[in-house]
Amino acid sequence: MAQLIDGKQWALVSREETAKTVSDLKTNGFTPGLVVILLGEHPASMSYVKGKDKAATAVGIHSELIQLPTSTTEAALLQLIERLNHDDRYHGILVQLPLPQHMNEETVIRAISPQKDVDGFHPLNVGALTSGLPGFIPCTPLGVMKLLAYEGISVEGKNAVVIGRSNIVGKPMAQLLLRANATVTICHSKTHNLASFTREADLLIAAIGRPNFITGDIVKPGATVIDVGINRVDGKLCGDVEFSTVDHVAGFLTPVPGGVGPMTIAMLLHNTVEAAMLMANMDTDK
Numbered sequence: 001m002a003q004l005i006d007g008k009q010w011a012l013v014s015r016e017e018t019a020k021t022v023s024d025l026k027t028n029g030f031t032p033g034l035v036v037i038l039l040g041e042h043p044a045s046m047s048y049v050k051g052k053d054k055a056a057t058a059v060g061i062h063s064e065l066i067q068l069p070t071s072t073t074e075a076a077l078l079q080l081i082e083r084l085n086h087d088d089r090y091h092g093i094l095v096q097l098p099l100p101q102h103m104n105e106e107t108v109i110r111a112i113s114p115q116k117d118v119d120g121f122h123p124l125n126v127g128a129l130t131s132g133l134p135g136f137i138p139c140t141p142l143g144v145m146k147l148l149a150y151e152g153i154s155v156e157g158k159n160a161v162v163i164g165r166s167n168i169v170g171k172p173m174a175q176l177l178l179r180a181n182a183t184v185t186i187c188h189s190k191t192h193n194l195a196s197f198t199r200e201a202d203l204l205i206a207a208i209g210r211p212n213f214i215t216g217d218i219v220k221p222g223a224t225v226i227d228v229g230i231n232r233v234d235g236k237l238c239g240d241v242e243f244s245t246v247d248h249v250a251g252f253l254t255p256v257p258g259g260v261g262p263m264t265i266a267m268l269l270h271n272t273v274e275a276a277m278l279m280a281n282m283d284t285d286k
């Protein structure tokens with residue numbers, strides 16, 4: 001049986017670290033602030049933003065949730081972002097994706113000040129990650145790296161295979177693994193003979209969005225398997241990894257739920273505090 005990586009537990013550890021930093025900052029009269037903007041009433045998005053707002057408040061961050069109707073114009077949203085960019089109470093700005101169809105995601109992301117872009121989606125932060133420069137790193141891949149570090153799983157020299165090449169998970173994940181000296185392969189929907197890559201992976205990251213896609217027969221025995229996927233089948237959450245078969249082959253495995261998901265929120269809090277410290281000209285790892 002694989003050793004399970006308890007993301008819920010590690011997220012708690014990370015949140016406690018963040019809460020301690022927030023408390024120290026508050027002692028010095030400085031309160032980190034996060035503002036989350038949600039457009040429309042998409043049930044999954046509403047649940048995500050409420051979770052983020054609650055988690056931020058729990059560690060002492062001043063958190064505000066701005067809910068706007070789907071009919072909000074792009075111009076009005078850009079105006080709001082511009083105002084928040086100059087509002088000293090907020091060090092992190094997050095616009096929950098996906099946006100309504102009449103809005104251009106790239107335009108909206110670009111409008112957020114790179115110094116407040118705690119999601120790490122602004123092209124300047126993407127470029128910084130690619131160039132190995134300081135900047136904000138997208139929360140999900142950052143959470144995966146943190147989980148590996150907490151578990152003491154070294155990636156240096158390992159054969160890492162990332163399945164998925166989205167801007168929010170796959171691509172930054174691959175960059176972070178490369179930065180940590182893994183040998184990285186990125187697979188996607190056009191990859192031929194995917195199993196020939198996965199079977200060679202010491203570290204396999206599944207960020208596909210297809211339930212139970214990775215089965216035990218295509219996993220290298222003893223591999224570390226990280227399941228980023230969040231899918232709903234018959235009303236139940238499941239990942240991209242078929243837990244029942246991969247559990248018998250992998251060395252380490254993240255469950256869904258309770259694996260990568262909780263770390264994503266923990267890293268949003270971490271990034272927000274980093275943004276606040278950056279603005280206060282304190283030492284950060286940025």
Ligand code: NDP
Pocket residue numbers: 140163164165166167168169170187188189190191194207208209210228229230231260261262264
């Ligand atoms: P996207 O849909 O943006 O990307 C999916 C990727 O998977 C694409 O690159 C796609 O390839 C690839 N893919 C699709 N089908 C196949 C296939 N048959 N074989 C190989 N590759 C394939 O999804 P995201 O990156 O946004 O999210 C991925 C998953 O992670 C989702 O389940 C999402 O819900 C979850 N997620 C979880 C988070 C968490 O906190 N745990 C946070 C964010 C996302 P191509 O580019 O060729 O289309």
